[in-house]
Amino acid sequence: MSVLLDYSSGAFAANQAQGVGVDPAGDANFGDVSLLLHMDGSNGSTTFTDSSSNGTSITVIGNAQLSTAQKKFGTASGYFDGTGDELRYTSPALSGDFTAEAFVYPDPQTKRFPIFMAPKWETSPSGRIVVSYDPENTADKFQCRVGSNLITPTNTSSTGQWYHIAVVRSGSSVSFFLDGVLQGSQSFSGSIASNTAYIGGVSSNSADNAFKGYIDEFRLTNGVARYTSNFTPPTAAFSNTGPTLDLSSGNTFVHAPSANVAYAFANPPASGTAIDFTLKVTPSATVTITWPSSVKWAGGTAPSAPASGETDAFTFYSIDGGTSYYGFHAGDAYS
Numbered sequence: 558m559s560v561l562l563d564y565s566s567g568a569f570a571a572n573q574a575q576g577v578g579v580d581p582a583g584d585a586n587f588g589d590v591s592l593l594l595h596m597d598g599s600n601g602s603t604t605f606t607d608s609s610s611n612g613t614s615i616t617v618i619g620n621a622q623l624s625t626a627q628k629k630f631g632t633a634s635g636y637f638d639g640t641g642d643e644l645r646y647t648s649p650a651l652s653g654d655f656t657a658e659a660f661v662y663p664d665p666q667t668k669r670f671p672i673f674m675a676p677k678w679e680t681s682p683s684g685r686i687v688v689s690y691d692p693e694n695t696a697d698k699f700q701c702r703v704g705s706n707l708i709t710p711t712n713t714s715s716t717g718q719w720y721h722i723a724v725v726r727s728g729s730s731v732s733f734f735l736d737g738v739l740q741g742s743q744s745f746s747g748s749i750a751s752n753t754a755y756i757g758g759v760s761s762n763s764a765d766n767a768f769k770g771y772i773d774e775f776r777l778t779n780g781v782a783r784y785t786s787n788f789t790p791p792t793a794a795f796s797n798t799g800p801t802l803d804l805s806s807g808n809t810f811v812h813a814p815s816a817n818v819a820y821a822f823a824n825p826p827a828s829g830t831a832i833d834f835t836l837k838v839t840p841s842a843t844v845t846i847t848w849p850s851s852v853k854w855a856g857g858t859a860p861s862a863p864a865s866g867e868t869d870a871f872t873f874y875s876i877d878g879g880t881s882y883y884g885f886h887a888g889d890a891y892s
Contacts, residue, residue, distance in 0.1 A: 578807025581801055582800060585815065585818060594635070602623045610847075615644050618642065619640065619643065620638050627662050628771075640760060643758040647726055648714055648749070650751040652748035654725075656726070661721075663714055663770040673775075686701070721734075725785065730743070736790055756835075799818050800819075802881075810836045812882075814838070825879035835887065837868060840865050843864070848884065863890065
């Protein structure tokens with residue numbers, strides 16, 4: 558008996574975009590993002606949504622709310638009126654490298670007010686990292702407290718404008734960047750346990766109560782020192798996904814991740830049209846790979862990531878518009 562596959566019928570038609578696709582784009586470190594707050598929404602809303610893969614719950618204290626009056630990107634930013642406003646969340650343990658960053662727009666204020674703090678104020682100074690805006694002691698300057706030591710920029714800052722701030726731990730050093738320029742570093746060999754962390758203030762401390770101004774695009778990346786030297790601040794909102802395969806651009810993709818990676822698939826053909834595609838992965842470091850939850854693997858278990866310098870190939874197909882993908886580890890350790 559013979560079986561005829563009629564490719565002209567459309568039942569086996571592949572996606573029209575064949576050939577080499579656009580290499581995956583997105584945040585290469587998205588798999589390590591613990592918290593991502595775009596601060597977008599309607600004016601006056603008190604809903605702050607975590608756009609990382611964790612869905613971290615945010616507790617709103619005081620009058621903290623979204624405001625469309627000022628925003629760096631998107632539709633709004635978080636507004637804090639300086640009278641006990643703050644956001645609280647449970648921070649993961651920060652025992653190694655990490656990066657905490659945000660865009661900050663200070664309004665005029667008279668005291669040193671915390672913008673970001675991990676963990677909560679009551680924790681001993683040796684295990685605390687705090688970013689503040691201080692018009693009282695340092696003539697309108699941002700500062701970063703690392704344990705019991707301060708990093709204070711040389712130049713003053715102005716109210717009524719946006720600044721990008723970043724706190725980066727790399728190894729045993731914590732560095733503070735303002736608009737991409739290194740302001741100083743302090744040694745920090747300890748770890749910060751999982752605990753309550755604060756954005757915009759800390760109402761449990763009456764002397765340094767709450768920041769007045771706007772905060773946008775807050776991102777905490779745990780396990781990655783994103784910036785280790787001067788850099789250009791981000792020019793767009795942070796990505797909500799890891800490297801994304803645009804399936805409308807082709808069916809062969811190549812990626813060389815240097816850190817943990819969470820892949821996403823976008824723009825599959827409509828249901829009823831089949832698509833198959835291949836991804837070649839050659840990590841330049843030891844990484845873990847997180848695949849979309851829609852991928853079904855043979856045996857029910859996703860394959861391990863290739864070792865550093867090793868090349869593996871993975872193939873996928875879908876016939877239902879990307880509702881489900883069937884994944885195969887097509888090749889291991891190509892030479």
